[in-house]
Amino acid sequence: MAGNSDPLTPRAKLAVTAGKAVAAASRAAGRGSGSVIGGRVALKLDPDLLARLAQNLDVVLVSATNGKTTTTRLIAEALRAAGPVVSNALGANMPAGITSALAGGSDAKFGVIEVDEKYLAGVARDTDPKCIALLNLSRDQLDRAAETRMLAENWREGLAGSKAVVVANADDPLVVWAASSSANVVWVAAGQMWKDDAWSCPSCGGVMQRPGDDWYCGECGFRRPTPSWALSGDHVLDPHGSAWPIHLQLPGRANKANAASSAAVAAVFGVPPQVALERMYQVQAVAGRYDVVQFQDRDLRLLLAKNPAGWLETFSLIDPPPTPVILSVNARGADGTDTSWLWDVDYTRLTGHPIFVIGDRKLDLAVRLEVANQSFQVCDNLDQAVQLAPPGRIEVIANYTAFQDLRRRVGN
The missing domain is CATH 3.90.190.20 (Mur ligase, C-terminal domain)
Incomplete structure (x- = not known):
């Protein structure tokens, strides 16, 4: 990721300045944070701006139907142990919002970016991520989102050939199928409470068998991979079998699962589980959730x-x-x-x-x-x-x- 310390061309600098001005005007008019409109203006002026802003950063992308915003916050806290972080922490997760967030982080070492499921492949192309975290895929926004298997197929095609380390939930068959096209996958047993989007095999359409916490397709043999990280009660088990206590102010099993995936991501960047999990305690609420x-x-x-x-x-x-x-x-x-x-x-x-x-x-x-x-x-x-x-x-x-x-x- 090394390179010239100021990757921005004069055109890119103009685009960033214009985007910030539009965002400020939008905020002053009481129309929200302005990040999306600012990003749109900046990308109009320089369509390559997102790639330019990302080129000096070690980037993590986080995508899923549930848990993106919280997991993005947890990973950002963990990576701050290793250097400054820029993140779209308020959840503006399409290219315009992401561009706007990165434009505000000129001193950052890491970019921790939440990405809408439909935009993951394109944002991954632009930002050359070091790591991609995939948490789950389930039914959402039925009138505009493709059904879940089509999203999984987009991910699978979009991530094939990516050099990123993919940290993926071994308990969600759709995520496993999507991630299996990647050369370097770290599997996390994060659990899957909602199973109704994964009764048919994403690979062949056969019926999934689900004995206990396991799953496999009786027809084509597609099956749950062996995880190297796992959520176990109030602990995260690392690949060496050590159990690390989860310290969170956020409630519920789902957030422990998010913490387990976040610890696996932090380890890709050399932040040990104990340090990562202790830092996650700082997060009390996420964009008002759990307040x-x-x-x-x-x-x-x-x-x-x-x-x-x-x-x-x-x-x-x-x-x-x-x-x-x-x-x-x-x-x-x-x-x-x-x-x-x-x-x-x-x-x-x-x-x-x-x-x-x-x-x-x-x-x-x-x-x-x-x-x-x-x-x-x-x-x-x-x-x-x-x-x-x-x-x-x-x-x-x-x-x-x-x-x-x-x-x-x-x-x-």
């Missing part, structure tokens, strides 16, 4: 769940009944406008919780809860739901734009 906020004299914990896999993991970490739960679902562009995924979520796991339903598509959710035999109340807004909720901390679970609405309302 406990005060609103109307109540404690609300804000949880993001945007597809069936995410809802399943979230249900496993909420406080037990009779903790009140507020559910909020929208179906705007960024969420995907198709809400049929609600029927894939097992809402019987909420039995015993007082449930309050808000959001643009609260009636879709109400029908789903009715069929799941849950008792619930439909409310006009967050304020009303909080007033009606019985005492104690409230768990608030929302999908993507509903989560942004909530954060604005509670001033977070």
Whole structure:
């Protein structure tokens, strides 16, 4: 990755300056961070800007349907033990947002970049990553995302011939199939709670056999690889068989799995597991997720769940009944406008919780809860739901734009 200390041509410098100016204007107008519009302007002026910005960095790309933003944060914290990091930590994960993030990190040694699943192959071509972390693939944004096997095929074709070390979840057959085209794969047993996108073999279409934690195709022999890293309870097992305790402030099994994958990534850059895992303790919340906020004299914990896999993991970490739960679902562009995924979520796991339903598509959710035999109340807004909720901390679970609405309302 060595090279001239200032890789930017005059045109690239102009593009960076213009992008920053547009982003600042967008922020001043109250239209969000401005990172996406700034990146778009910069790439218009210099289409090769992303490649130029990445050429002096050791780059890690993180892609998945669930856990990208959190894992990106955990890896960034771990790698700071070895040098300055630039990262798109707020989740603007398409080329414009990534370009904007890298433009702000002129002194960085490492680039830790979250990438939308559909853009992974192109961003990998531009940034020549040293490492790529692949966590899972599941149904999401049904109206705009290709079905999961097509995404896995894009990854498989896009990563073939890449020199990157691919750190991949051995428990997700789609991820294993996608990563198997790579020459250098580090397998992590990170677990897979949601299995409903992987009952047919991605290689031949045969039926997957799933005895215990193992999986294999009875027809073509495609099977789970032997992992060299594993999540085991509250520890990460490294390739030498040593068990390292996981220190996290973030809740739930899914985040321990993210930490296990992050430790495997950190090791690629020479950061030992003990150091990496201790540094991950710094992360308290990720773009508002898991934050406990005060609103109307109540404690609300804000949880993001945007597809069936995410809802399943979230249900496993909420406080037990009779903790009140507020559910909020929208179906705007960024969420995907198709809400049929609600029927894939097992809402019987909420039995015993007082449930309050808000959001643009609260009636879709109400029908789903009715069929799941849950008792619930439909409310006009967050304020009303909080007033009606019985005492104690409230768990608030929302999908993507509903989560942004909530954060604005509670001033977070």
